[in-house]
Amino acid sequence: MLKINSLSKSFNKGKSYAxxxxxFDLKAGDVCAIVGESGSGKTTLVRLIAGLERPDDGSILLDxxxxxxxxxxxxxxxxxxxxxxxxxxLFPHLTIIENVLYGISKLKNxxxxxxxxxxxxxxxxxxxxxxxxxxxxxxxxxxxxRALAPNPSLLILDEPFSNLDSMLRMQLRNExxxxxxxxxxxxxxxxxxxxxxxxxxxxILILQNGKVVQKDAAANLYVKPNTLYVASLFGNTIxxxxxxxxxxxxxLNEDCCHAIRNEKIMVNPSNLDSDCExxxxxxxxxxxxxxxxxxxxxxxxxxxxxxxxxxxxxIEGEITIGFNSKDILEFK
Amino acid sequence: xxxxGNNIETxxxxxxxxxxxxxxxxxxxFTLAIVLFLALPIIFIGVELFAGPxxxxxxxxxxxxxxxxxxxxxxxxxxxxxxxxLGVSSAWFVSRFDFPMRKQLEWLLILPLAIPSYIVGxxxxxxxxxxxxxxxxxxxxxxxxxxxxxMNRAGLAFVLxxxxxxxxxxxxxxxxxxxxxxxxxxxxxLGVSERKTFFKLMLPLARPAIVxxxxxxxxxxxxxxxxxxxxxxxxxxxxxxxxxxxLEEPETAVYLSAILxxxxxxxxxxxxxxxxxxxxxxxxTNNTQIQRIKPQKSLRFTIFxxxxxxxxLGFVLPVSQLIYWSYLTAxxxxxxxxxxISLKSFGIAITSAFITVFFALLLxxxxxxxALKFIKNVARIGVLGYAIPGAVIAIGIMIPTLxxxxxxxxxxxxxxxxxxxxxxxTLIALFYAYAVRFLAVAYNPIESTALKVDNxxxxxxxxxxxxxxxxxxxxEFPLIKTGVFSAVILVFIDVMKELPLTLILKPYHxxxxxxxxxxxxxxxxxxxxxxxxxxxxFTAMIPVIFLNxxxxxx
Numbered sequence: 001m002l003k004i005n006s007l008s009k010s011f012n013k014g015k016s017y018a019x020x021x022x023x024f025d026l027k028a029g030d031v032c033a034i035v036g037e038s039g040s041g042k043t044t045l046v047r048l049i050a051g052l053e054r055p056d057d058g059s060i061l062l063d064x065x066x067x068x069x070x071x072x073x074x075x076x077x078x079x080x081x082x083x084x085x086x087x088x089x090l091f092p093h094l095t096i097i098e099n100v101l102y103g104i105s106k107l108k109n110x111x112x113x114x115x116x117x118x119x120x121x122x123x124x125x126x127x128x129x130x131x132x133x134x135x136x137x138x139x140x141x142x143x144x145x146r147a148l149a150p151n152p153s154l155l156i157l158d159e160p161f162s163n164l165d166s167m168l169r170m171q172l173r174n175e176x177x178x179x180x181x182x183x184x185x186x187x188x189x190x191x192x193x194x195x196x197x198x199x200x201x202x203x204i205l206i207l208q209n210g211k212v213v214q215k216d217a218a219a220n221l222y223v224k225p226n227t228l229y230v231a232s233l234f235g236n237t238i239x240x241x242x243x244x245x246x247x248x249x250x251x252l253n254e255d256c257c258h259a260i261r262n263e264k265i266m267v268n269p270s271n272l273d274s275d276c277e278x279x280x281x282x283x284x285x286x287x288x289x290x291x292x293x294x295x296x297x298x299x300x301x302x303x304x305x306x307x308x309x310x311x312x313x314x315i316e317g318e319i320t321i322g323f324n325s326k327d328i329l330e331f332k
Numbered sequence: 333x334x335x336x337g338n339n340i341e342t343x344x345x346x347x348x349x350x351x352x353x354x355x356x357x358x359x360x361x362f363t364l365a366i367v368l369f370l371a372l373p374i375i376f377i378g379v380e381l382f383a384g385p386x387x388x389x390x391x392x393x394x395x396x397x398x399x400x401x402x403x404x405x406x407x408x409x410x411x412x413x414x415x416x417x418l419g420v421s422s423a424w425f426v427s428r429f430d431f432p433m434r435k436q437l438e439w440l441l442i443l444p445l446a447i448p449s450y451i452v453g454x455x456x457x458x459x460x461x462x463x464x465x466x467x468x469x470x471x472x473x474x475x476x477x478x479x480x481x482x483m484n485r486a487g488l489a490f491v492l493x494x495x496x497x498x499x500x501x502x503x504x505x506x507x508x509x510x511x512x513x514x515x516x517x518x519x520x521x522l523g524v525s526e527r528k529t530f531f532k533l534m535l536p537l538a539r540p541a542i543v544x545x546x547x548x549x550x551x552x553x554x555x556x557x558x559x560x561x562x563x564x565x566x567x568x569x570x571x572x573x574x575x576x577x578x579l580e581e582p583e584t585a586v587y588l589s590a591i592l593x594x595x596x597x598x599x600x601x602x603x604x605x606x607x608x609x610x611x612x613x614x615x616x617t618n619n620t621q622i623q624r625i626k627p628q629k630s631l632r633f634t635i636f637x638x639x640x641x642x643x644x645l646g647f648v649l650p651v652s653q654l655i656y657w658s659y660l661t662a663x664x665x666x667x668x669x670x671x672x673i674s675l676k677s678f679g680i681a682i683t684s685a686f687i688t689v690f691f692a693l694l695l696x697x698x699x700x701x702x703a704l705k706f707i708k709n710v711a712r713i714g715v716l717g718y719a720i721p722g723a724v725i726a727i728g729i730m731i732p733t734l735x736x737x738x739x740x741x742x743x744x745x746x747x748x749x750x751x752x753x754x755x756x757x758t759l760i761a762l763f764y765a766y767a768v769r770f771l772a773v774a775y776n777p778i779e780s781t782a783l784k785v786d787n788x789x790x791x792x793x794x795x796x797x798x799x800x801x802x803x804x805x806x807x808e809f810p811l812i813k814t815g816v817f818s819a820v821i822l823v824f825i826d827v828m829k830e831l832p833l834t835l836i837l838k839p840y841h842x843x844x845x846x847x848x849x850x851x852x853x854x855x856x857x858x859x860x861x862x863x864x865x866x867x868x869x870f871t872a873m874i875p876v877i878f879l880n881x882x883x884x885x886x
Binding site: 009013014050051052054056057070071072073075076078079080081083084085087089091092093102103143146147150204297299 | 341342343347350351354703709786788789791792793794795796797798799806807809811831
C-alpha cells in the first residue's frame with residue numbers, strides 16, 4: 001500500500017543528505033516501526049510521506065498512486081494519511097470534540113463518528129474540555145482519535161511516547177496499540193526506542209545517517225542483524241576484533257566483521273556449560289551491581305579490556321570466559 | 333564523497349529545474365507580485381533617474397547638496413552621540429539598580445515615542461523663544477540676559493535626540509533584562525567591579541541590540557521633515573520638498589531621493605555586517621530575571637535624578653508647554669472643523685492600519701505556503717519600506733500615479749467618460765503609501781507571534797485534509813490574534829504621527845491632525861498647533877504603554 005522508491009532529501013542543496021536512496025514497501029495492515037538515533041532521518045521520512053516536505057529525488061506511492069516524485073506533488077490535505085505528532089499538536093483553541101471533528105467536517109454523521117472515536121480512546125466524558133486541561137497521556141489519545149477519525153489508509157505516529165516518562169510510556173504504548181489493532185489500519189511508527197519497536201511492530205526498519213540499513217521482522221533483527229550498528233541497537237554487543245580472536249583462539253573469516261552479544265559470553269563456563277568452544281582467562285578489575293545483574297569489567301591476559309554481565313554475585317579474581325560459535329554474529 | 337545511484341543527478345541543473353516546475357505554486361507568484369507592488373515606488377525612482385536631472389540640478393549640486401550632506405551628517409553624528417548616552421545609560425540604570433520610582437520611570441522613559449519629533453520641536457521653540465516660557469522665568473529671576481538660541485542645527489539635533497532616544501533605550505533594556513543575567517552573575521563571581529562589568533562585558537555584548545535601535549533613530553532623523561523645516565535646517569528631506577513644491581522640479585526630487593536611498597541602504601548593510609561580526613547573543617532567552625542592586629541612599633537619588641532628566645526633557649517639558657498653549661488657544665482652535673479633522677485623521681489611520689496589516693498577513697502566509705525556499709527571503713524585501721523616508725516614498729508614488737492618471741483620463745475620454753485624477757491626490761495613493769512605509773511595523777509583531785505557533789499545528793490541520801486558506805482562518809488566525817491586534821495599533825499610531833508623506837500625497841480637501849499642526853506652525857501660529865499635537869500624543873500614548881508590555885515579553 002505504501003511504496004518508497006530511492007527517496008532522497010537534502011536540506012543544504014546536496015552537501016549532506018537527511019535521507020539518501022531510501023526504498024521500502026509496506027503491506028496493508030502492517031505495523032512497521034522506523035528506528036534510528038536522532039538525526040538518522042526518521043522524522044524527515046515521515047514528513048515526506050505525509051507531504052509536509054518535498055523530496056529532492058525518488059518517489060512515494062500510496063495505494064498505487066504517485067503522491068510525490070520529481071514531477072508530481074500531492075498536497076498533504078489530499079493524501080488521506082493520519083499523523084500523530086510528537087508534540088500532539090492539538091488545536092489549543094478548540095475543545096476535544098472540536099479537535100476530533102476538525103478533519104471530518106464533510107462527513108454526514110460526523111458527530112457520531114467523533115463520539116465513537118472518543119469512546120475508542122476512552123475519553124468520551126472529556127469532549128467539552130480544552131487540550132490544556134488534559135494530561136499528556138490524554139492529549140496523546142485525543143491526537144490519536146483525531147488522526148483516526150477520517151479513517152486514514154495509513155497512520156503515522158512520530159515519536160508518540162517520547163514526551164512521557166517511562167512508566168506511563170509503557171502503559172500508554174500498550175493502550176495505543178490495542179486501539180490501533182481494533183481499527184486494523186496500516187501503521188508507520190517512528191521511535192528511537194527499540195523496546196517500543198520490538199513490543200508492538202511486525203516489522204522494523206532501521207535508519208542510520210539517512211539510509212536504510214535493515215528492514216526485517218522484529219524477531220530476525222535480534223538474531224540476524226545486518227550490521228554491527230543494528231546488532232548494538234538491540235543489546236550490548238562486543239566486536240570480535242583481531243586481538244580478541246587471538247585471545248580466544250578463534251580464527252574467523254578476515255573479510256567479515258564479527259561480534260558477540262554480551263549476554264552470550266559465559267563466565268566460568270566449566271561450571272555452567274562444559275562444551276564452550278572458545279575460552280580465555282580474565283581478571284575481574286571492577287564489579288558494578290545493576291540490580292538483578294552484575295556488570296564485570298574484565299582484563300584479559302592479552303591486555304584487552306571488555307565487560308560482561310552475569311547474575312552470580314560471587315565472581316571475583318581470576319576467571320574463565322567463553323562463547324560458542326553458533327552465537328557469533330557475522331556481518332559483510 | 334562518492335555519489336551513489338541516481339543521487340549524482342539529484343542536484344544537477346536539470347533536476348533542479350524539474351523540482352522548480354513541481355514546487356512553483358500560485359503562492360510563490362502572489363508573494364512576488366505583492367513584493368513587486370510594494371517596491372514600485374523605489375523602482376520608479378530608479379527608472380526616473382534615466383530621465384535626467386532637472387534644470388536646477390547643477391545649482392543644487394554646487395550650492396545646496398554639500399549643505400544637505402553636511403547637515404544630515406551633523407545630525408546623524410550629534411543625535412547618535414546623545415541618543416546613545418541617554419538611551420544606554422537609562423536602560424542600564426533601570427535594569428541594574430533599584431531606586432525610587434524605578435518601575436514608573438521604566439515606562440515613562442518610553443513615552444517620548446508618543447510625541448512626533450516635529451511637535452517636540454514646536455514645543456522647544458516655544459520654551460526657548462524670546463518671550464517664551466524660559467525667558468519669562470529668567471526675567472522673574474533677573475537673569476534675562478541669558479538667552480539660548482535653539483532654532484538652529486544644534487537645536488534641531490537636540491530636539492530629535494530627545495524625542496528619539498527611546499528606540500535605543502527599549503532595545504538596550506530588552507537585552508539587559510532578558511539576556512544578561514547569567515553573564516552578570518558569572519562576572520560577579522569572578523570578582524569584577526560593577527563599572528568594569530558594564531564597560532567590558534555588558535556594553536560590547538549589547539552592541540547588536542544598541543546598534544539596531546540606533547539605526548532606527550538614524551532612519552527617523554533622515555525621515556524628519558517637520559522639525560528640520562521649522563528650525564530652518566536644510567536636509568535631504570527639506571531639499572526634496574523644496575524641489576517638489578517650490579522649484580516644481582520632480583526630476584531633482586528624484587535625484588535627491590536616489591542619493592538618500594543609497595545612503596540608507598549602506599546604513600542597513602553596515603548594520604547587517606556589524607551584527608554578523610558580533611553575534612554573541614544566544615538564541616535562548618534567559619528566564620532568570622536580572623538581580624537589581626540597591627545602592628546606598630545618596631547614589632540611589634543621584635540615579636533617580638539622572639534617569640528623570642530624559643523623561644523631563646523628552647516628555648514633561650514639551651507636553652507642559654503644549655498644555656499651556658492649548659489653554660491659551662482652546663477657544664479659537666477647538667471648533668467643529670477641528671473635530672471633523674480629528675475624526676478624518678482617526679478614520680484614515682484606522683483604515684490604513686487594517687490595509688497594512690492585511691498586506692503583512694498576505695506576505696507572511698503566502699511566502700509560507702510557497703514551496704520555494706527563496707521566496708521567504710523575497711518576502712522580506714517587501715518590508716524594507718520602513719527604511720525609506722516618507723518623502724521619498726511619496727515622490728516614488730507621485731510620479732508614476734500622475735503618469736498613470738494622465739493615461740487613464742485620456743483612455744477613458746475615448747469612451748466619452750470624463751474623470752479627474754483617479755489615483756493621484758486621492759486616498760488610494762495615501763493608503764498605498766502608508767502600506768509601503770509601515771509594512772514592517774505590522775509585519776514584525778505578526779511574524780513573531782506566528783513563530784510562536786508550532787509548525788506541527790498547521791501541519792496537522794493539513795494532514796487532516798484541510799487546505800492552506802481554511803487552515804489559516806480556522807487555526808492560525810485565532811492563535812495569532814494578539815499579534816495582529818498589536819500590529820493594527822502600532823500602524824495606527826505611526827499613521828497618526830506621519831507628516832512628510834501625508835503632506836505630499838494627501839487629497840486636497842483632507843487634513844490630518846499632523847498636517848493641521850504643521851500648517852499652524854508654518855503659518856506662525858505655533859501656539860494653535862498645540863491642541864492637534866496633544867490629540868496626537870494622547871491617542872499615541874495609551875498604545876505606547878501597551879507596546880512597552882509587548883517589548884518586555886519579547
